Amino acid sequence: MARNITYREAVNEALAQEMERDETVIVMGEDNAGGAGSPGEDDAWGGVLGVTKGLYHKFPGRVLDTPISESAFIGAAIGAATAGMRPVAELMFVDFMGVCFDQIYNQAAKFRYMFGGKAVTPVVIRTMYGAGLRAAAQHSQCLYPLFTHIPGLKVVLPSTPYDAKGMMIQAIRDNDPVMFFEHKALYDSSGPVPEESYVVPFGEANVVREGGDVTIVTLGRMVHTSLEAAGQLAADGVQCEVVDLRTTSPLDEDTVLESVEGTGRLVVVDEAHPRCNIATDISALVAQKAFGSLRAPIEMVTAPHTPVPFSNALEDIYIPDAQRVVNAVKTVTGWSR
Amino acid sequence: MTDTVERKTLTREHLLDVYRTMRTIREFEERVHAEFATGEIPGFVHLYAGEEASAVGVCSNLDERDTIASTHRGHGHCIARGVDVGEMMAEIYGRRTGSCHGKGGSMHIADLSKGMLGANGIVGGGPPLICGTALAAKLKGNGGVSVAFFGDGGSNQGTTLESMNLASVWNLPAIFVAENNGYAETTSSTWSVASDNIADRAAGFGMPGVIVDGFDFFAAHEAASEAIARAREGGGPTLIEMKFTRYYGHFEGDQQTYRASEVEHARAELDCLKRFADRVTETGELTRPDLDAVDAEVAALIDRVVDEAKAAPLPTEADLLTDVYVRY
Numbered sequence: 308m309a310r311n312i313t314y315r316e317a318v319n320e321a322l323a324q325e326m327e328r329d330e331t332v333i334v335m336g337e338d339n340a341g342g343a344g345s346p347g348e349d350d351a352w353g354g355v356l357g358v359t360k361g362l363y364h365k366f367p368g369r370v371l372d373t374p375i376s377e378s379a380f381i382g383a384a385i386g387a388a389t390a391g392m393r394p395v396a397e398l399m400f401v402d403f404m405g406v407c408f409d410q411i412y413n414q415a416a417k418f419r420y421m422f423g424g425k426a427v428t429p430v431v432i433r434t435m436y437g438a439g440l441r442a443a444a445q446h447s448q449c450l451y452p453l454f455t456h457i458p459g460l461k462v463v464l465p466s467t468p469y470d471a472k473g474m475m476i477q478a479i480r481d482n483d484p485v486m487f488f489e490h491k492a493l494y495d496s497s498g499p500v501p502e503e504s505y506v507v508p509f510g511e512a513n514v515v516r517e518g519g520d521v522t523i524v525t526l527g528r529m530v531h532t533s534l535e536a537a538g539q540l541a542a543d544g545v546q547c548e549v550v551d552l553r554t555t556s557p558l559d560e561d562t563v564l565e566s567v568e569g570t571g572r573l574v575v576v577d578e579a580h581p582r583c584n585i586a587t588d589i590s591a592l593v594a595q596k597a598f599g600s601l602r603a604p605i606e607m608v609t610a611p612h613t614p615v616p617f618s619n620a621l622e623d624i625y626i627p628d629a630q631r632v633v634n635a636v637k638t639v640t641g642w643s644r
Numbered sequence: 645m646t647d648t649v650e651r652k653t654l655t656r657e658h659l660l661d662v663y664r665t666m667r668t669i670r671e672f673e674e675r676v677h678a679e680f681a682t683g684e685i686p687g688f689v690h691l692y693a694g695e696e697a698s699a700v701g702v703c704s705n706l707d708e709r710d711t712i713a714s715t716h717r718g719h720g721h722c723i724a725r726g727v728d729v730g731e732m733m734a735e736i737y738g739r740r741t742g743s744c745h746g747k748g749g750s751m752h753i754a755d756l757s758k759g760m761l762g763a764n765g766i767v768g769g770g771p772p773l774i775c776g777t778a779l780a781a782k783l784k785g786n787g788g789v790s791v792a793f794f795g796d797g798g799s800n801q802g803t804t805l806e807s808m809n810l811a812s813v814w815n816l817p818a819i820f821v822a823e824n825n826g827y828a829e830t831t832s833s834t835w836s837v838a839s840d841n842i843a844d845r846a847a848g849f850g851m852p853g854v855i856v857d858g859f860d861f862f863a864a865h866e867a868a869s870e871a872i873a874r875a876r877e878g879g880g881p882t883l884i885e886m887k888f889t890r891y892y893g894h895f896e897g898d899q900q901t902y903r904a905s906e907v908e909h910a911r912a913e914l915d916c917l918k919r920f921a922d923r924v925t926e927t928g929e930l931t932r933p934d935l936d937a938v939d940a941e942v943a944a945l946i947d948r949v950v951d952e953a954k955a956a957p958l959p960t961e962a963d964l965l966t967d968v969y970v971r972y
Contacts, residue, residue, distance in 0.1 A: 382772020423744035
């Protein structure tokens with residue numbers, strides 16, 4: 308039975324249901340309960356933005372607060388995963404990958420291959436990403452393209468509460484290391500989510516709006532920006548098909564290519580910086596495999612090649628908005644040859 | 645300091661096993677050294693010869709509940725943990741029959757079924773992982789312990805220092821074994837380690853720190869035995885510093901112009917195999933013929949595994965794309 312809950316609640320519910328189902332599932336991270344060793348209340352925070360709130364009391368001994376030592380505890384989650392646990396570790400902000408990336412990309416990602424198929428590392432690393440909270444350059448980045456580049460990692464970015472729950476459950480049950488990206492500006496968004504447990508498989512993009520004129524391929528928070536643009540464009544008689552990739556590794560190439568073959572026009576909307584991001588990756592894919600279908604050059608809508616700025620005045624123009632998507636769609640529909 | 649060490653737990657069979665394992669490591673490494681010089685072994689190879697007492701002293705206290713993580717200088721730890729020597733040699737030769745089917749090489753030999761979570765090409769890569777395997781053992785309540793081996797170079801990595809702190813904060817059954825062989829690549833640990841001893845740092849992480857003559861199997865075994873027993877009983881982590889020197893360069897091909905004559909001295913006066921043999925024959929626990937028989941057995945084993953490795957098939961193009969994921 309579905310009811311409306313927030314993206315934050317959806318992640319929490321997935322964690323709770325999987326911890327209930329499987330006692331090898333453990334949760335760890337900085338302040339994931341909060342108040343460890345402090346004189347006040349336990350479970351003071353439930354994570355810095357409250358995503359893991361309540362799990363500490365529900366599952367005694369299985370929600371572990373950590374020192375601020377990302378290398379040690381992300382590595383510990385990875386080590387525990389090789390030893391029969393299914394840890395869900397929180398790298399609070401993905402910007403902090405700089406202090407623990409080795410454990411993720413040189414250890415977890417490579418064990419299976421470099422050990423000749425003998426390792427299974429079912430770790431989930433939850434992390435917050437994205438701009439919009441005036442959190443400035445070191446707490447607002449996307450960085451999922453960096454992880455997408457690494458063989459051995461799966462990279463998933465739910466855009467809705469429904470996907471957040473189903474993809475978290477899939478991530479926990481998955482036997483490969485999963486980077487689970489939660490957009491901090493989506494936590495309070497709400498939508499219908501079934502109470503019962505379900506999975507959203509990886510590598511299956513979601514056509515969130517159908518249309519025959521232009522394909523918009525996007526992901527994460529930009530799905531909503533793209534849908535807003537598509538709504539405006541429909542009023543002008545331009546029908547956009549919006550494809551939510553949902554996972555960047557594995558990537559659902561077929562859904563992207565089929566859509567572009569139908570529309571002949573592609574706009575890719577990606578909140579990441581413009582170089583070597585998901586927009587360039589999708590553009591290359593389409594240029595290589597659906598070139599004959601294209602009736603216009605591909606347009607990319609991305610953040611600029613700058614750090615994320617602090618001031619409202621700057622951050623608001625840094626983040627791609629619906630108007631920029633509308634403009635890009637008009638560019639590709641205005642092209643003729 | 646070694647003559648006071650108690651050895652009451654070591655039976656004749658145990659002593660023979662210890663000697664066989666240390667001799668196997670030595671013979672393996674000496675042979676890899678010789679074979680590398682012929683140009684047949686690809687890549688980077690870092691030899692453990694001279695340090696055998698550490699790996700065997702620690703691992704002879706471990707059982708199937710336990711896990712170790714190793715370093716780029718990992719052959720000794722692998723052998724001490726029971727990884728198949730033939731598969732190891734095949735791996736070093738890049739063969740399909742190797743421990744990792746030729747996809748890992750010397751720096752990534754692993755066998756999780758033997759509690760060996762891998763040699764590691766990243767200095768300081770192992771300690772965080774060992775916190776995780778120790779956490780898993782603690783949550784399962786099976787009494788298992790985990791051991792991170794790292795060098796004097798690794799002792800200066802943030803990952804190692806963070807892990808020692810985490811292990812104490814979480815009271816993990818984790819043992820940190822700093823193998824101070826005197827050099828991180830070319831850099832002397834007397835220069836790169838700011839404290840007098842790596843073990844001194846234990847105090848800063850609220851755990852016991854022990855300094856061991858790393859050439860002395862019995863000292864290493866005893867120190868590890870105490871630390872491991874304490875960890876199994878919930879007493880938390882220990883840092884053990886083994887002091888010794890490596891017999892070869894950082895990697896094969898290293899001209900070692902930065903070193904003085906300490907290797908000659910170590911081989912002649914301090915060598916762990918020589919000292920072990922002298923001790924057990926003086927006490928009459930084993931005889932020279934016992935040890936000679938082991939030497940012959942090990943020499944034959946290494947001859948055989950080298951021959952087999954050279955004759956083994958290489959991986960094929962189809963192997964390139966497999967085992968990136970469990971399922972993708």
